[in-house]
Amino acid sequence: MPTKAVSLNVDKSGSFAAQTVRISQGDENSTSIVATILDGAQPFDLTGKSVRFKCELPGGKVFVDDSVTVSDAKTGVVSFTPSVEVAAAAGKVTGALFEVFCDGYAIHTTKMEIDVDSTPTVANGAVCELTMLNDYRSGEQASWTHPTRSGMAFAGWYKDAALKYPCSASDTEGAAYAKFVKVADLFQFLGCSFNMSGNVPAEYTTPRFSYIMSVPEGAALIENGWYFKKVSDPTKPDVRSLSYNNIVQTGNKIFSSLTFNKVPVRLYEKKFSTKAFVKYTTADGTTVEAVEADYDAFTPAEIADAVLTHPMATQADKDYAAAIKAAVTQEGAA
CATH class of the missing domain: 2.60.40 (Immunoglobulin-like)
Structure with a gap:
């Protein structure tokens, strides 16, 4: 699984570079976030502390997830794989941070942004796009159309963002991933x-x-x-x-x-x-x-x-x- 390393800080008195993580829409296992939590310039010791993830989803809903792993407490390293709720809709997941709990109170890290991409890049330069089958596959099969992209050729419908499981002719409704390859x-x-x-x-x-x-x-x-x-x-x-x-x-x-x-x-x-x-x-x-x-x-x-x-x-x-x-x-x- 691809990983994205970020550095976040519990000391919010300074200025910090923006942190962005990109994941694929609909694929909750597309990227693992490995975060180093700092206290100023030093690692924040997480010994004896618990950590959870918190963000605001597209549409404004606040989401929290306790499935954060403390990988190295002494150096403040945690890992988290965005869940299906985070990857469900394309757009910006804002205000994403980690809450560190110690002695009954919570310490918030600085924030990062998660960009949920509706057109993830997969192997060999192909891309995919999540859309609705019934927009293109109504009526007789001879009349079926397909999405288009500049410089790309449509290469079929798939059931997953990794493009491992192709749809069949009987799949005509619901969401699916349109695969595109470079025409060149x-x-x-x-x-x-x-x-x-x-x-x-x-x-x-x-x-x-x-x-x-x-x-x-x-x-x-x-x-x-x-x-x-x-x-x-x-x-x-x-x-x-x-x-x-x-x-x-x-x-x-x-x-x-x-x-x-x-x-x-x-x-x-x-x-x-x-x-x-x-x-x-x-x-x-x-x-x-x-x-x-x-x-x-x-x-x-x-x-x-x-x-x-x-x-x-x-x-x-x-x-x-x-x-x-x-x-x-x-x-x-x-």
């Missing part, structure tokens, strides 16, 4: 190349945009491909093109390439702009499409320049690229 983690643009077979670079060529694509853990791929701009008029809506040449890789990944067949010389200096997509079904039956945030855009002439300077290009590769550059020069002179 689903796509890796490998670069551009030419398909030299059957092409005459002085007249036409076939540029190729290659990618590694993946779906979130536990999801099943429906289809994948690209959105690309029409070179003749980039202002028109993107063309959606499915991939039919997937090569399965390890780790939920596939390799795939988009080729633009027999591009004529007059378009050798035009940008070809693509962005990849994957469409998948999560374990709970939600259909999702994730799309690259930005276009990968290159002209055939730019690809030729890259080939000519590439340390691993063969002579045949370089001769082909040089023929494209010569065709561009000739086209410009015509």
Whole structure:
């Protein structure tokens, strides 16, 4: 369990830095608070004393909890794991402190703030958000929607904030955790190349945009491909093109390439702009499409320049690229 160390003081005559602890909403075991209680600059001896936690919950309710462990009485160290009541609602838990009881009276420490985060970060950069299933899963399954986040792809509904227990298609009501993963983690643009077979670079060529694509853990791929701009008029809506040449890789990944067949010389200096997509079904039956945030855009002439300077290009590769550059020069002179 993650721990958060704080220092609190029973001598409140001085000025003290603000102490903040962040925990995950709905997960009472997300963080353990380890507090060193001081008396001025010295440890406050807790020998023979009892300690309890006290705070004001979002909404104004005062909450106290006796389940504080004195870990080291001589050095004033206590530990406390926020309970389900503290983690129940997103927001600021204010006025949080420890009460130390001795000889029938209570001594209060300085205060800390507990930030109950509704979007905790979990493993591998994923985040989750507690929300209501019935806001997204009413009616027929084909009509189900899902929450969205900028730069993130929805990766399924889960029953716990640690994202260990996925929901099923039969879960349509009540609260659940929406998992999100970074869209950028689903796509890796490998670069551009030419398909030299059957092409005459002085007249036409076939540029190729290659990618590694993946779906979130536990999801099943429906289809994948690209959105690309029409070179003749980039202002028109993107063309959606499915991939039919997937090569399965390890780790939920596939390799795939988009080729633009027999591009004529007059378009050798035009940008070809693509962005990849994957469409998948999560374990709970939600259909999702994730799309690259930005276009990968290159002209055939730019690809030729890259080939000519590439340390691993063969002579045949370089001769082909040089023929494209010569065709561009000739086209410009015509």
